[in-house]
Amino acid sequence: MKEVKSPRKPLLFYYAIVMVVLMLLNAFVFPMLLRPRMTEVSYKSFLDKVDEGSVGLVQIESSRILFTEKGDDKQVYETGVVDDPGLVDRLNKAGVDFTSPIVREASPLMNFLISWVIPIALFVAAGQYLSRNLMQRMGGTNAMQLGKSNAKIYIESKTGIKFDDVAGQDEAKEALGEIVDFLHNPGKYTEIGAVMPKGALLVGPPGTGKTLLAKAVAGEANVPFFSISGSEFVEMFVGMGAAKVRDLFKQAGEKAPCIVFIDEIDTIGKRRDSGGLPGSNDEREQTLNQLLSEMDGFDARKGVVILAATNRPEVLDPALLRPGRFDRRIPVELPDLTGRVAILKVHLKKIKTETNINLESVARTAAGASGADLANIINEAALRAVREGRRSVTQSDLEESVETVIAGAQQKSRVLSDREKNIVAYHEIGHALVAASQTHSAPVHKITIIPRTSGALGYTLQVEQDEHFLVTKEEMENKIATLTGGRSAEEIVFGSVTTGASNDIEQATKLARAMITRFGMTEEFGMVGFEQEGSRYLGGGGGMACSDETSSRIDEMTVAIVHKQHERARAILREKMSVLHSLAKHLYEKETITGEEFMQILEKEEAMCMLPAEDKA
Ligand code: ADP
Ligand code: MG
Ligand code: ZN
Numbered sequence: 001m002k003e004v005k006s007p008r009k010p011l012l013f014y015y016a017i018v019m020v021v022l023m024l025l026n027a028f029v030f031p032m033l034l035r036p037r038m039t040e041v042s043y044k045s046f047l048d049k050v051d052e053g054s055v056g057l058v059q060i061e062s063s064r065i066l067f068t069e070k071g072d073d074k075q076v077y078e079t080g081v082v083d084d085p086g087l088v089d090r091l092n093k094a095g096v097d098f099t100s101p102i103v104r105e106a107s108p109l110m111n112f113l114i115s116w117v118i119p120i121a122l123f124v125a126a127g128q129y130l131s132r133n134l135m136q137r138m139g140g141t142n143a144m145q146l147g148k149s150n151a152k153i154y155i156e157s158k159t160g161i162k163f164d165d166v167a168g169q170d171e172a173k174e175a176l177g178e179i180v181d182f183l184h185n186p187g188k189y190t191e192i193g194a195v196m197p198k199g200a201l202l203v204g205p206p207g208t209g210k211t212l213l214a215k216a217v218a219g220e221a222n223v224p225f226f227s228i229s230g231s232e233f234v235e236m237f238v239g240m241g242a243a244k245v246r247d248l249f250k251q252a253g254e255k256a257p258c259i260v261f262i263d264e265i266d267t268i269g270k271r272r273d274s275g276g277l278p279g280s281n282d283e284r285e286q287t288l289n290q291l292l293s294e295m296d297g298f299d300a301r302k303g304v305v306i307l308a309a310t311n312r313p314e315v316l317d318p319a320l321l322r323p324g325r326f327d328r329r330i331p332v333e334l335p336d337l338t339g340r341v342a343i344l345k346v347h348l349k350k351i352k353t354e355t356n357i358n359l360e361s362v363a364r365t366a367a368g369a370s371g372a373d374l375a376n377i378i379n380e381a382a383l384r385a386v387r388e389g390r391r392s393v394t395q396s397d398l399e400e401s402v403e404t405v406i407a408g409a410q411q412k413s414r415v416l417s418d419r420e421k422n423i424v425a426y427h428e429i430g431h432a433l434v435a436a437s438q439t440h441s442a443p444v445h446k447i448t449i450i451p452r453t454s455g456a457l458g459y460t461l462q463v464e465q466d467e468h469f470l471v472t473k474e475e476m477e478n479k480i481a482t483l484t485g486g487r488s489a490e491e492i493v494f495g496s497v498t499t500g501a502s503n504d505i506e507q508a509t510k511l512a513r514a515m516i517t518r519f520g521m522t523e524e525f526g527m528v529g530f531e532q533e534g535s536r537y538l539g540g541g542g543g544m545a546c547s548d549e550t551s552s553r554i555d556e557m558t559v560a561i562v563h564k565q566h567e568r569a570r571a572i573l574r575e576k577m578s579v580l581h582s583l584a585k586h587l588y589e590k591e592t593i594t595g596e597e598f599m600q601i602l603e604k605e606e607a608m609c610m611l612p613a614e615d616k617a
Contacts, residue, residue, distance in 0.1 A: 014126065014130050015123075015126075015127070018122065018123060018126050019123075022119045022122065022123070026114075026115060026119070038066075038076050038077075038078050039075065039076070039077050039078065040077070040078050040079065041077045041078070041079050042079065043065075043079050043080060043082050043084075045079075046065065046067065046077070046079045047090070049067075049069070050090060050091060050094050050096060051090075051094065053070075053094055053095075054069050054070055055067050055068070055069060055070065055094065055096050056068040056069055056070040056071070056072075056073060056096075056097075057073065057096070057097055057098070057100060057102050058091060058096050058097070058098035058102075059098065059101050059102045060081075060087075060098060061081075062081070063080075063081060064078055064079065064080060064081060065078070065079050065080070065081055066078050066102050067079075067102070068102060073102070076102055160219060161212065161215045161216045161218075161219045162216055162219045162220055163176075163177070163216050163219075163220055165212070165216060165346060166209055166212055166213055166216050166346075167335075167339065167342035167343040167345065167346040167371075168335045168336075168338070168339030168340075168342050168343055168371075169208075169209060169213065169332055169335075169339070171330075171331070172202065172213055172330045172331070172332050173213070173216075175200065175328065175330045176200070176213060176216075176217050176307075176330065177220075179196065179197075179200065179217065179221075179259075179305050179307075180217060180220045180221045182196045182303075182305070183221050183223050183257045183258075183259070183303055183305065184221070184222070186257065186303055196305060197305075197327050197328040198295060198298060198305070198306060198324060198325060198326075198327070199295065199305070199306035199307070199308065199325055199326040199327065199328070200305070200306075200307050200308075200326065200328040200329075200330055201265070201307075201308050201309070201310065201313070201321070201326040201328065201329050201330065202214065202307065202308070202309040202310075202330050202332050203309075203310055203311070203313040203329060203330070203331055203332065203537070204311060204331055204332030204333055204334075204537060205311055205333070205334055205370060205537035206311050206370065206372070206537070207370035207371055207372025207373060208332045208333065208334060208335070208370050208371050208372075209332060209371045209372075210263075210309035210311075210332050211263055211309060212371070213332065214227070214261045214263070214307050214309060215227075217259060217261075217307065218259060218261070221259060223257050223258050223259060223303075224252075224255040224258040224259070225258065225259050225261065226248060226251065226252050226255075226258060226259070226260045226261065227261045227263065228244075228248060228260075228261070228262055228263070229262075229263045229264050229267075230262060230263065230264040230265050230266065230267030230268045230269070231264060231267045232244070233245065233267070233268050233287050234267060234268070234283070234284070234287075239283070239286060240283075241268065241283055241284070241286065241287030241290075242286045242287050242289070242290035244287075245287060245290040245291050245294055246290060246294065248260065249294040249297075249298070249304075252304050253298075253302070253304065256302045256303045256304045257302070257303025257304065257305075258303070258304055258305075259304075259305050259306075259307060260304060260305070260306045260307070261306075261307045261308070261309075262306070262307070262308040262309075263308075263309050264309065264310065265308040265309065265310050265316070265320075266310045266311075266312045266313075266315055266316060268284055268287045268288055268291065269288060269291075269308075269310070269315075269316045269317055269320050270284065270288075270315050270316070270317065271315060271316070271317045271318070272285055272288065272317050272319075288317060288320075291320075292319055292320065292325065295324075295325050296324065296325075306326070308326060311537045312537065313329075313537075334368065334369075334370055335369075335370070335371060335374075336467055337360075337363055337364065337367075337467050340363035340366060340369065340374060341359050341360055341363045343371050343374045343375070344359050344362060344363055344374055344377075344378065345359060347374065347375050347378040347379075348378055350378075351378060351381075351382045351393055352391065352392040352393065353392050353393045353394075354392050354393065354394050354395070356395065357393075357394075357395055357398065358395060361395075361399075362377070362395075362398045362399060362402060364463050364464075365399065365402045365403075365406075365445060365461065365463055366402050366405075366406070367463065367464060367467070369402075369405070369406075373405055376405055377398065377401050377402055377404075377405050378398075378401075380401035380404050380405060381393045381397040381398045381400070381401040382397075384397045384400060384401060384404075385397050403452075403461070407452045407454050407456055407459055408452040408453035408454030408455070408456070409452065409453045410450050410451070410452060410453075414451040416449075416451065416457065420457070421449060421588060422584070422588055423490060423494065423498060423500070424449045424457045424458045424500065425449050425458070425584045425585075425587040425588040426489045426490060426493050426494070426580070426584045427458065427486040427487070427489055427490055427498075427500055427501070428447050428448075428449060428458045428459065428460050428486065428587065429447070429489060429580055429583045429584045429587055430485040430486045430487070430488055430489025430490070430569075430573060430580070431460040431482055431483070431485040431486045431489075431504075432444045432447050432460045432485075432583070432598060433485065433489075433572065433573060433576055433579070433580060433583065433602075434481055434482045434484075434485030434488070434569045434572050434573065435460070435462055435478075435482045435485070436598070436599070436602060437572045437576070438478045438481065438482070438572075440472070440474055440475050440478055441462070441475075441478045441479075441482060442462035442463060442464045442465070443462065443463065443465065443595055444460060444461070444462055444595045444598050444599075445461045445462060445463040445594070445595045446460075446461040446592065446593070446594055446595060447459075447460045447461070447587060447592070447593050447595075447598060448461075448591060448592040448593075449587060449588070449591050449592075450591055450592060456503070457500060462482075463595075473515070473519075473521045476511055476515055476519075476521065477561075477565055479511060480508045480511050480512055480561065480562060480565040481565040481566075481568050481569045481572075482569070483504040483505075483507055483508040483511075484504065484508060484562070484565055484566040484569045485569045485572075485573065486500070486501055486504055487501040487504065487505075487566070488566065488569040488570040488573050489573055489580060489584075491570065492570060492573055492574060492577075492580075493580070493581075493584075508562050508565070509558060509562060512557075512558045512561040512562050513554070513558045515561065516530075516554050516557050516558060516561075517529060517530040517531045517544070517554060518530075518531050522557060524553075524557065530544055530545055530546040530550065530554065531543075531544060531545065532544070532545045578605060579601070579602060579605040579606065582601065582605060583598065583601055583602070583605075586601060
């Protein structure tokens with residue numbers, strides 16, 4: 001954003017200064033420049049000089065007489081006019097030339113120019129300059145030039161980013177590679193009669209590399225690359241955005257073949273009918289209309305390909321998506337395990353590491369992380385290494401930074417009281433034990449009761465063995481049970497509850513509700529969905545689309561599902577009281593335990609329980 005400075009002085013102030021300066025110039029400086037030195041003498045001494053014969057030239061005017069001395073025409077003398085009929089004779093007698101002028105009166109035209117035209121011209125110019133300055137400081141363009149735009153369009157054909165810098169996303173790279181290939185040798189395509197799609201839309205959650213991919217296209221294509229962000233079209237005046245679009249496409253047309261990239265297109269491409277005050281969307285609507293008509297007016301064979309990116313495809317105007325416009329959609333999804341490993345590898349190249357790094361285990365813990373998150377994880381790890389005065393990044397740096405990115409940094413300054421620490425230990429072991437007691441539940445990877453900056457007082461990290469994309473109803477229920485496990489342990493052991501479970505409660509409720517409204521996992525409703533389409537990539541749920549009665553029934557059912565799983569979690573924990581106590585004690589002492597430690601203790605205790613009663617003693 002440009003910094004907006006408020007003008008220090010009002011415009012009038014500058015006008016006043018210019019005015020005063022001009023007046024001073026007019027009154028003193030110009031006359032001095034135009035006139036020679038003038039000395040006033042008496043009429044008597046004038047006559048004396050004439051008689052002496054020392055006068056050179058004489059100029060008689062109606063109100064004064066000017067004369068010079070012989071041999072010095074720089075010094076001009078002035079004297080008043082006296083009614084003296086004998087003067088001409090006298091001058092003639094002395095042989096003085098009184099016909100040629102000494103001081104040429106400035107011509108009337110010159111006079112007019114100096115006293116009127118130049119000041120006014122200066123005045124107007126100063127005003128123009130100042131107002132333009134002012135407008136620029138306010139972030140707009142000169143009001144005199146409405147219709148023209150100062151579209152900041154940068155051609156960056158050398159971004160230096162190649163497809164190799166984008167890890168994973170092979171499908172997207174393939175689709176974009178075709179476009180690049182077309183721009184390199186269009187003949188191959190036009191020969192068969194194939195026409196390139198005019199536009200391709202990169203859609204996906206934030207941080208998955210959409211902008212990066214577009215830059216890589218520029219790097220690969222070797223053709224001019226016009227890049228502009230949707231928000232740059234939003235202007236102060238109605239019509240300016242449309243003018244920018246026009247400008248952009250005009251420039252692109254001149255540079256074809258080329259690529260035009262519009263990032264965050266949802267800022268201008270929102271559905272046109274979407275509410276708001278009447279007239280309030282004029283600017284955006286005009287901009288969008290202009291974009292649509294420019295896209296139509298374009299001949300794809302000329303070789304202008306339009307790329308756009310968005311993480312909110314559902315708000316885009318349908319007109320943008322119809323064939324002939326952004327008819328190719330390129331999904332850029334969150335990376336899977338192999339994708340995450342590849343992305344980590346790309347970013348790891350930039351930093352110094354020890355040799356024995358196991359990226360796969362890092363990638364496994366970072367389930368659900370986007371490319372941007374992973375880049376951030378690597379950077380956090382490097383920062384941690386520096387903080388601890390090491391020269392290279394270790395495996396534990398990476399693992400700690402995954403947690404930092406997922407759960408926030410460790411907050412060493414927050415000191416829990418012993419009692420609180422004890423409660424948190426039981427809470428976390430409660431989660432872990434419920435998870436471990438169920439089949440189809442992700443194994444426990446790590447349990448810690450070191451507070452995090454995100455506000456969590458402790459957490460249990462579960463990591464899936466293999467990635468899977470379908471979740472069964474049983475798994476959903478297990479997950480809810482696991483979430484209630486923390487609170488259950490508190491209830492059983494301390495007989496009271498704390499606020500520590502608020503996040504668990506939120507998640508459990510969300511899952512239970514989704515089972516009913518989105519996944520059709522209840523007998524009562526079956527395969528009926530009640531949720532309107534929300535923002536898929538930004539995680540926002542849509543509104544509910546059902547009657548009030550259904551809505552309250554859904555609430556009841558949500559409560560029932562969570563209750564049932566909560567009850568189950570309590571039952572599991574009651575059965576494992578002794579192992580709950582010993583694990584919680586262990587965690588309390590060590591503050592962080594790994595999944596293996598957890599399993600070892602669990603197996604040892606369970607083996608003891610299995611022993612016949614007489615051997616136990
Ligand atoms: P988006 O535009 O989809 O929100 P960006 O392209 O701006 O995301 O990505 C942000 C950063 O995340 C990139 O600069 C890059 O460092 C990293 N990143 C994201 N995806 C990838 C990927 N597939 N490979 C390598 N780095 C990635
Ligand atoms: Mg982006
Ligand atoms: Zn919890």
